[in-house]
Amino acid sequence: MKRTRGKKGRVEGRTTPWKALAEVRDLIGDEPRTREYLIEHLHKIQDKYHHISNRHILSLAIEMELPMAEVYETATFYHHFDVIKPGGTPPPALTVRVCESMTCEMFGAKQLIKDLEEKIPSKVRIQPVPCVGRCNTAPVTIVGMNPIGNATVDAVNNAISKKQTAPELPDCIDYKAYKKDGGYKTLADCVAGKHKADDIIKILEDSNLRGLGGAGFPVGKKWRILCEQRAPKMVAINIDEGEPGTFKDRFYLEKDPHRFIEGTLIASWAIGDVDKVYIYLRDEYAGCREMLENEIDKLVKDPPCKIPPLYLRRGAGAYICGEESAMIESIEGKKGMPRLRPPYVAQVGLFGYPTLEQNMESMHWVRDIIEKGADWFASQGRHDRKGLRSFSVSGRVKKPGVHLAPAGITMKELIDEYCGGMLDGHEFYGYFPGGASGGILPASLGDVPLDFDTLQEHGCFIGSAAIVVLSHRDSAKAMALNAMRFFEDESCGQCTPCRAGTAKAVHLMEKDEWDAPLLEELAQAMEDTSICGLGQAAPNPLRCAIKYFPEEFE
Numbered sequence: 001m002k003r004t005r006g007k008k009g010r011v012e013g014r015t016t017p018w019k020a021l022a023e024v025r026d027l028i029g030d031e032p033r034t035r036e037y038l039i040e041h042l043h044k045i046q047d048k049y050h051h052i053s054n055r056h057i058l059s060l061a062i063e064m065e066l067p068m069a070e071v072y073e074t075a076t077f078y079h080h081f082d083v084i085k086p087g088g089t090p091p092p093a094l095t096v097r098v099c100e101s102m103t104c105e106m107f108g109a110k111q112l113i114k115d116l117e118e119k120i121p122s123k124v125r126i127q128p129v130p131c132v133g134r135c136n137t138a139p140v141t142i143v144g145m146n147p148i149g150n151a152t153v154d155a156v157n158n159a160i161s162k163k164q165t166a167p168e169l170p171d172c173i174d175y176k177a178y179k180k181d182g183g184y185k186t187l188a189d190c191v192a193g194k195h196k197a198d199d200i201i202k203i204l205e206d207s208n209l210r211g212l213g214g215a216g217f218p219v220g221k222k223w224r225i226l227c228e229q230r231a232p233k234m235v236a237i238n239i240d241e242g243e244p245g246t247f248k249d250r251f252y253l254e255k256d257p258h259r260f261i262e263g264t265l266i267a268s269w270a271i272g273d274v275d276k277v278y279i280y281l282r283d284e285y286a287g288c289r290e291m292l293e294n295e296i297d298k299l300v301k302d303p304p305c306k307i308p309p310l311y312l313r314r315g316a317g318a319y320i321c322g323e324e325s326a327m328i329e330s331i332e333g334k335k336g337m338p339r340l341r342p343p344y345v346a347q348v349g350l351f352g353y354p355t356l357e358q359n360m361e362s363m364h365w366v367r368d369i370i371e372k373g374a375d376w377f378a379s380q381g382r383h384d385r386k387g388l389r390s391f392s393v394s395g396r397v398k399k400p401g402v403h404l405a406p407a408g409i410t411m412k413e414l415i416d417e418y419c420g421g422m423l424d425g426h427e428f429y430g431y432f433p434g435g436a437s438g439g440i441l442p443a444s445l446g447d448v449p450l451d452f453d454t455l456q457e458h459g460c461f462i463g464s465a466a467i468v469v470l471s472h473r474d475s476a477k478a479m480a481l482n483a484m485r486f487f488e489d490e491s492c493g494q495c496t497p498c499r500a501g502t503a504k505a506v507h508l509m510e511k512d513e514w515d516a517p518l519l520e521e522l523a524q525a526m527e528d529t530s531i532c533g534l535g536q537a538a539p540n541p542l543r544c545a546i547k548y549f550p551e552e553f554e
Helices: 018-028 035-049 054-064 068-077 102-106 109-119 153-161 175-180 185-191 197-207 219-227 248-255 257-271 286-301 324-331 360-364 366-372 374-378 411-417 476-490 496-509 516-529 533-537 540-548
Strands: 094-099 124-129 141-143 146-148 233-239 274-281 310-314 355-359 388-395 401-406 428-432 466-471
Touching: 018 035, 018 054, 035 054, 035 068, 035 310, 054 068, 094 109, 094 153, 102 109, 102 388, 102 466, 102 476, 109 124, 109 153, 141 153, 146 153, 175 257, 175 286, 185 257, 185 366, 197 219, 197 257, 197 366, 197 374, 219 257, 219 355, 233 257, 233 324, 233 360, 248 257, 248 286, 248 360, 248 388, 248 401, 257 274, 257 286, 257 355, 257 360, 257 366, 274 286, 274 324, 286 310, 324 355, 355 360, 360 366, 366 374, 401 411, 411 428, 411 466, 428 476, 466 476, 476 496, 476 533, 476 540, 496 516, 496 533, 516 533, 516 540
Parallel strands: 094 124, 233 274, 233 355, 274 310, 388 466
Antiparallel strands: 094 141, 141 146, 388 401, 428 466
């Protein structure tokens, strides 16, 4: 039933909260009131008041002409919106988020949370949270929006006392410097007709560049599929990297943001008839967001050639939005729930149009591959594999960080050649080859080539190449439980196998003795019947812990 309004704007059944409505209108200003801006407008309220009241929910619903229930259910879906029910108490103005995911737990996050709760002033909220994308400096806290790596109580207290709650902007290669070094020339040549789209796509196909967000679908093949779709088309770039252990996209974004933007614009030209380009960035990367807004503004004001409109969209703390269709739902201003397929995103994506969805790092390599040739990239592999891989390495190694290495390198080679070896006093015990969902392998399988399609026979996959290295002082059983708790917290709740399965698995895994047959029965049900990859891959760590680390169950 459509709502009706009285002469003074009163919605039938509710009294208009005039003060809150004025505050919402002031925050939104002249920006559109269409549904796709709902999450952006919720962010404005959260940033200003550090919570979202029921009155602001109603006011936003009135202003955007949406049912209040839709605004409420969207706001409560995302972790970063503090929605306060009527009569509830708003949180303190300052929140200190403390990562409790795998690597941070290995480096003392549990004790850090306890110490902060005891020693930080009560006017500050201490909030345990999932991975924040800075695993190489574990344990990590975020004071307001200011990330602190290798965090201690003293470091957090110091940031609070000095009111250091804003993020530092990355010292990146800016638009001027990028153009001076030949940036956007390849794009301009493409638009000017000096290259044919078919030739560019063929170069990418020959290079063996694959989607580097986790799925590994060949980039050139995806572009060719989009060429065949009806106009208009959309492009959506995924920089939500929420997989525990992953931080490679942030690494490249902080250093050279225009390289992926140029790759994205070349893709838009190659597939043809692109109406808009959307960039979806995870909310934890606040410094990157401000920097990227500045750099996109520079590009738009002085473009090297004709380019489609660029829109930056801000995530709100939902791991599930790393899944391509869930990300599209979020860009549209909805709950980030995966869509049933078919139809596929390439056919029916953003706003119902054919959409090219790509990971940010995949686009980072496009310019180099075109300028240096397909063989330059394809010849980089090792152990009969092709290409380069950006490994986000954290855990018990001397040099954690993003390491660019040949595809197919083994774990032992990666530790010895790129990571400076294991930390003193630590022996290589096991590793996650693909973040929390990629499973866990023992040191005895440290000679398996790390690449797409090489780990499946062992019950694992490389995904986004998020490597977490365990030593003999760590427990695969404890890390599997940490991963399952993450999946329980991040399940969107749409399907019962994932929603109920992850919760049941956590309950069973918290026991001193695991019921292996029951856990396997549960894992099989989740794998077979969950709608998306979250529920399907969630059992990987528990299965691997049981299979490869039997000594922990004796």
